[in-house]
Amino acid sequence: MAHQAHAYHMVDPSPWPLTGAIAALLLTSGTAIWFHFHSLILVSAGLVLLLLTMFQWWRDIIRESTFQGHHTPPVQKGLRYGMILFITSEVFFFLGFFWAFYHSSLAPTPELGGCWPPTGVITLDPFEVPLLNTAVLLASGVTVTWAHHSIMEGERKQAIQSLTLTILLGFYFTFLQAMEYYEAPFTIADGVYGSTFFVATGFHGLHVIIGSTFLAVCLLRQVQFHFTSKHHFGFEAAAWYWHFVDVVWLFLYVSIYWWGS
Amino acid sequence: MSDTVEKKIKNYRTAPFDARFPNTNQTRNCFQNYLDFHRCNKALSAKGQDVAPCDWYHRVYKTMCPMSWVAKWDDQIEAGSFPGKI
Numbered sequence: 001m002a003h004q005a006h007a008y009h010m011v012d013p014s015p016w017p018l019t020g021a022i023a024a025l026l027l028t029s030g031t032a033i034w035f036h037f038h039s040l041i042l043v044s045a046g047l048v049l050l051l052l053t054m055f056q057w058w059r060d061i062i063r064e065s066t067f068q069g070h071h072t073p074p075v076q077k078g079l080r081y082g083m084i085l086f087i088t089s090e091v092f093f094f095l096g097f098f099w100a101f102y103h104s105s106l107a108p109t110p111e112l113g114g115c116w117p118p119t120g121v122i123t124l125d126p127f128e129v130p131l132l133n134t135a136v137l138l139a140s141g142v143t144v145t146w147a148h149h150s151i152m153e154g155e156r157k158q159a160i161q162s163l164t165l166t167i168l169l170g171f172y173f174t175f176l177q178a179m180e181y182y183e184a185p186f187t188i189a190d191g192v193y194g195s196t197f198f199v200a201t202g203f204h205g206l207h208v209i210i211g212s213t214f215l216a217v218c219l220l221r222q223v224q225f226h227f228t229s230k231h232h233f234g235f236e237a238a239a240w241y242w243h244f245v246d247v248v249w250l251f252l253y254v255s256i257y258w259w260g261s
Numbered sequence: 262m263s264d265t266v267e268k269k270i271k272n273y274r275t276a277p278f279d280a281r282f283p284n285t286n287q288t289r290n291c292f293q294n295y296l297d298f299h300r301c302n303k304a305l306s307a308k309g310q311d312v313a314p315c316d317w318y319h320r321v322y323k324t325m326c327p328m329s330w331v332a333k334w335d336d337q338i339e340a341g342s343f344p345g346k347i
Contacts, residue, residue: 110292110330113344120344 007072009064016057023049058217062234066226076233083237087244090207094248097203098255101196105260112191116260121193122185123261129180130257133173137246140169144215144239151222154229163219166242170212177205197256204248211245214238266314273317276324287325292345294322295334299347 004010026046033042065071071079105116113119124130143166150159181198188198218235221227227235282290298318305312322331337343 107289110288110334111344113346114289114292114296115346118344119346 007074009070009072009075011064014057014060016053016060019049020053020057023047023053062221062226066221071231071233076231079233079237083240087240090244094200094203094251097196097200098251101200101256101260104192104196112193116193118191118193121190124180124184124257126253126257126261129176130253133176134249134253136169136173136176137249140166140173141243141246143169144242148235148239151227151232151235152229156222159222159227160219163215163222167212167215167219170208170215170242174205174208174212177201177208200252200256204245204252207245207248211238211242214241263314266317270314270316270320273320276321291322291326291330294318295326295331296345296347298322299338303347 023046026042026049028046030041030043030046033039108114108116108118117123143162147159147162147166150156150162186194186197188194215238218227218238221234226232276290276294279290281293295318298315301315301318302312305315334343334345338347
């Protein structure tokens with residue numbers, strides 16, 4: 001019987017990259033069809049296919065790693081590089097929206113009244129809910145670090161508690177932000193102020209939801225004994241992503257909520 | 262109105278270089294002088310003084326600004342929807 005003579009993981013053929021690509025096509029074309037012809041069928045199919053792809057792809061990774069042992073140290077190293085590169089690409093994604101915000105706010109045009117915030121825009125008080133949101137995310141950064149140390153020290157119960165607390169804080173942030181969106185005295189249609197505010201904070205909120213979901217999956221895995229004190233990269237990746245989300249919020253808070261008010 | 266201001270307005274040929282706006286894009290120069298003219302009028306009339314010095318800003322923005330912008334802003338001021346602070 002032939003065995004691999006290296007420590008790397010040659011992944012078995014999988015249909016999920018194809019289904020993912022098809023989902024991407026359905027989502028993009030579906031959105032265009034929705035906008036022009038009012039039909040939701042393509043975009044819905046794309047969404048379903050995307051969710052199925054993600055679920056099955058990542059389930060397969062857990063099978064290959066936790067259950068079959070394919071994630072040796074060099075494989076894990078590659079995954080670390082991958083996650084770091086992905087987060088870096090997300091940093092650049094947000095950089096673009098910060099660029100847009102500063103472009104418009106540093107040299108406000110006559111149409112806005114030559115001032116920032118523009119004439120007629122009632123901004124949110126940075127020392128009310130936005131400050132609470134900042135505290136919530138910073139606290140969640142502490143709890144996720146507590147969870148990491150608990151995992152490394154083999155403290156199962158504490159790991160579950162701190163991870164749960166982190167997720168609850170994430171939900172609390174999302175809830176507070178949703179309330180803010182509902183109550184805000186301005187909308188996305190209110191000039192460049194509305195556009196920059198809601199696109200930047202909106203994408204951030206989406207990333208909070210993604211991060212919370214990632215942490216929730218880690219919680220389920222922790223409960224099911226997937227993580228060891230020495231090997232728990234899935235959790236580390238989630239924690240890195242969560243810290244990234246927190247840092248983006250800090251920049252948003254200082255730039256848009258505080259300086260921009 | 263002081264002698265120097267009166268002389269400057271009398272000898273006006275075109276808008277002079279304004280170091281506050283050194284770059285090619287002079288939009289802000291136009292807008293600032295438009296604002297300053299209206300602010301000058303408002304401030305001097307409130308104190309019951311002669312608004313003749315304000316004519317300097319009037320000359321500069323008339324030189325600088327596209328007529329369509331001035332027309333639009335004048336309409337906005339009349340309608341009460343001008344976004345600038347006067």
